[in-house]
Amino acid sequence: MTDFEPVQLEALLADFEETRESLIPLLQEVQTQYCYLPEFALRRIASKLSVSLTDVYQVATFYSCFSLVPVGKHVVQVCLGTACHVRGAPRVLDRMLRDLKLGTPGTTQDMQFTVRSVRCVGCCGLAPVVRVDNNTHPNMTQAKVRGMLKKYRSKEDRPAGEADEVDDAEARVHS
Amino acid sequence: MPKLESIPDLEQLREVCLQSRDVNRPCLTVCAGSGCTASGAHDVIAGLKQNLExxxxxxTIDVKSTGCHGFCEKGPVMIVWPDGIFYNRVTPRDAAAIVASATNGRKPVEKLLYQDPQTGERVLHENDVPFYARQQRVLFGNNGRIDPRQIEDYLRVGGYKALARVLGGIPGETxxxxxxxxxxxxxxxAGFPTGVKWEALRANPATPKFIICNADEGDPGAFMDRSLLEGNPHSIIEGMIIGACALGASTGFVYVRAxxxxxxxxxxxxxxxxxxxGLLGENILGTGFKFRIKVVQGAGAFVCGEETALIASIEGRVGEPRPRPPFPVQSGLWGKPTIINNxxxxxxxxxxxxxxxxxxxGIGTERSKGTMVFSLVGKINNTGLVEVPMGITLREMIYTIGGGIPKGRQLKAVQIGxxxxxxxxxxxxDLPIDYEELTKAGSMMGSGGMVVMDESTCMVDVARYFMEFLEEESCGKCFPCREGTQRLREILDRICAGKGKEEDLALLDDLGWVMKETSLCGLGQTAANPVLTTLRYFKDEYLAHIREHRCPAKVCKELIVYSIEPAVCDGCxxxxxxxxxxxxxxxxxxxxxxxxxxxxxxGACLEVCQPKAVLVS
Structure with a gap:
């Protein structure tokens, strides 16, 4: 995640036509660059496209790919599509939230992970699946959750004393 | 490549493409669709290239990454040409053996061949694998043969031939x-006749006209549109250019999920x-016809699969549907005549x-023609994408193609659409699968998602799952859908928790029918289907939850207890x-x-217990 810089926004705005149709692609671009939609950007986009701020907020809150708050370093998408659901995805999600000490999907306090549930990433043949950033983890089980998260948590950010014993449990499942 | 100025230019280019490749030259084509990629296809490709180098x-030997072959369960899958040897569950460690076999006498790597689970026999070619044998892959046939990033590959398999014929002088009405x-x-x-829709657009004198490809595949459990876009995008583009030519449109859009x-x-x-x-743009193939296609990415709203909501989304507004008529062919994108096809x-x-x-x-049934692509997923042995003629029976789908239900369990239901x-x-x-038969059975063709459920799936929980999804995805514009999905979900929550009452069933039914009759768009009108069909076919299961506070499939948490059978536990x-x-x-x-x-x-203990000592009651 990069800190938000107004200069970059201006460069980005220059690539889009000043029409209403540019609103969603523009918000998507800002979301991609900054991982969320800062208020400053929403205001600037509204004036640039001559769309009311209310309208911009309406669109930004209607579509699920937009976030008005910063997200964590890694975005974890737990697929809750039908195929994943019948193969146990809700239990994987529960375990994920529990391990990350989150009550509901959201961002961990240390800003390492943002957990989201998504409906179908289109890998139904390998259900249940979890996508972390751009990697898809097939055939997930509860036992694999902690080991998987650990791989993404950068070494310096790991809580002291987190040992490797979790991998034992994972190995057992595969044996 | 130079710009093509005429139709003969295109044919000449095709000839050049065909000449430039010896059909007998060995080629290793690896499926790099999303499924196989998740299973490690790119490591396999890297391994093969390394070994060849x-x-x-x-x-002398090519490595090609192709789109989805459909057999996700056995991924990564690959084919060795020219012999057409089909390998499944390939790992990077197998790369050396595959390369050696492709060079030395071409004896296939035995252990990577598909093994028939019934007979134990190894199968050499893709088409002889039972999963593929009963399929008729019209749309997906070329997925395993072409590199989707190479237009030359599409030309080699006859791509843009239909466009050349059309531009060569077939009139729009023909x-x-x-x-x-x-x-x-x-x-x-929905299965509306495509030709009738096209005719209506042609009949509308207003200009400009727009055509849209609906690739907002939002149904959980369906991924065929994605696989076609990934594996053979030119086939969709060619169809759109032909459509534009027939309908007199100069701009097209592909609305695709982000x-x-x-x-x-x-x-x-x-x-x-x-x-x-020069197949898109001004003066296409020198015929004076011009057409452009723009890509618009969805922003995560299931309702945008509905055509009027999709149009609103392209226009930069929230994806809320509006009443029809006027239909998009009368007044669509920016109020202009618009065609939207899948x-x-x-x-x-x-x-x-x-x-x-x-x-x-000639393919299919009396009223449902051609082939249909289904994603066969859930509790089934052979998961993946399947293209079959309309009218095939569920039995063939599940047992012949799908290879039956895993772990010797019993089939309970199939969720379609x-x-x-x-x-x-x-x-x-034994239901033949076509538009009419599915509707009669209370379901619908939908996008072709086919989720197989066995005895360990709770039908009340499934209904609740869909309602939770639809409650989240309802755009909130019309009352019956916004409130209906929420109330249905609340009632189902109650039943799943063992707190349901018998009169709830009549209420679910009533509410469902009101939503069907009064909702604004297709989302709300069909939202109650999962509830209504489970009520119709699995009433006993609802009653078990209500009367006996029992979940027969042992899924609903509030109604089950975990314990360990001491005689079986080995203390591991x-x-x-x-x-x-x-x-x-x-x-x-x-x-x-x-x-x-x-x-x-x-249920984590149940997942890891090897001696199966964990009991659920």
Whole structure:
């Protein structure tokens, strides 16, 4: 995640036509660059496209790919599509939230992970699946959750004393 | 590549492409669709390339990454040409053996061949694998043969031939007539006759006209549109150009889900290539016809699959549907006449032009023509994408193609058509699958998602799952859908928790029918289908939850208890390690016990217990 810089926004705005149709692609671009939609950007986009701020907020809150708050370093998408659901995805999600000490999907306090549930990433043949950033983890089980998260948590950010014993449990499942 | 100035130029380019490749030259084609990629296809590709380079064969044997072959369960899958040897579950460690076999006498690598689970026999070719044998892959046939990033590959398999014929002088009305005669119906779900829609657009004198490809594949459990976009984007583009030519449109849009990054990327590459050689843009093939296609990415709203909501989204507004009429063919994008067809509908068009309406109409049933693509997923042995003629029975789908239900369990139901569809019970196993039969059974074709459920799936929980999904995705514009989905979900929550009442069933039914009759768009009108069909076919299961406070499938948490069978427990401690709440007591090598008070019924112990000592009751 990069800190938000107004200069970059201006460069980005220059690539889009000043029409209403540019609103969603523009918000998507800002979301991609900054991982969320800062208020400053929403205001600037509204004036640039001559769309009311209310309208911009309406669109930004209607579509699920937009976030008005910063997200964590890694975005974890737990697929809750039908195929994943019948193969146990809700239990994987529960375990994920529990391990990350989150009550509901959201961002961990240390800003390492943002957990989201998504409906179908289109890998139904390998259900249940979890996508972390751009990697898809097939055939997930509860036992694999902690080991998987650990791989993404950068070494310096790991809580002291987190040992490797979790991998034992994972190995057992595969044996 | 130079810009093509005429139709003969295109044929000449095709000739050049065909000449430039020796058909007998060995080629290793690896599926790099989203499924196989998740299973490690790119490591396999890297491994193959490395081995070829090591042996100095990089110039004599090609490695090609293709789109989805459909057999996700056995991924990564690959084919060794020219012999057509089919390998499954390939790992990078197998790369050396594959390369050696491709060079030395071509004896296949035995252990990578598909093994028939019944006979134990190894199968050499893709088409002899039972999963593929009963399929008729019209749309997906080329997925395993072409590199989606190479327009040359598409030209080699006869791509843009139909477009050349159309531009060569087939009048618009003849094309529309041909599409009508073929019996092609909208593959997005509702099944409206495509030719009739096209005719209505042609009849509208207003200009400009727009055409849209609906690739907002939002149904959970369906991924065929994604796989076609990833694997053969030019077939969709060709269909759209033909449509534009027949209908007099100069601008087209592909509205694709942002959740499908690879599909978006391949589509963009394909559009750029088509533009470069002059198949898109001004004066296409020197005929004076001009047409452009823009890509619009969805922003995560299921309702945008509905055509008026999709139009609103392209216009930069929230994706809320509006009442029809006026239909988009009368007043669509920016108030102009607009056609919206699904990905598979567009991709069917070149095939119909090439092989004729009679050929297409010869496939399928009386009123449902052609092939349909299903994603066969859930509790089934062979998961993946399946393309079959309309009218195939559920039995063939599940047992012949799908290889039956895993772990020797019994089939309970098949959920067809996504959240708008319904659950077909196992008693209707001989139902021929076409638009009419599915509707009669209370379901619908929908996008072709086919989720198989066995005895360990709770039908009340499934209904609740869909309602939770639809409650989240309802845009909130009309009352019946906004409130209806919420109330249905609340009632189902109650039943799943063992707190339901018998009169709830009548209420569910009533509410469902009111939503059907009064909702504004297709989402709300079909939202109750999962509830209504499960009520119709699985009432006993609802009653077990209500009267006996029992979940027969042992899914609903509030109604089950976990315990350990002392006679079976070997004290391996795996469950203790995985338990999230320290609810399992007992030392290593001694019999364990579950503390019911602490147990959150997450089922983690059940997953890891090898001797199967964990019981659910």
């Amino acid at each position: 090591k042996l100095g064969l990089a110039q 094309i529309v007539e041909e599409i009508k005669k073929s019996g092609l119906r909208g593959r997005g779900g 959740e499908y990054p690879l599909a978006v990327e391949h589509l963009r590459v394909a559009l750029r290539q088509a533009e470069e050689i 990905v598979k509908t567009w991709a069917s068009v070149p095939h119909i032009i090439n092989r004729g309406a009679d050929w297409y109409a 996504g959240p708008s569809g319904g659950c077909i019970p196992s008693s209707l196993i 401690h795996a469950c203790v390690q995985v338990c999230a709440t320290e609810a399992i007591l007992g030392e290593k090598k001694k019999v364990h016990e579950i503390d019911e008070g602490k147990c959150i019924k997450c």
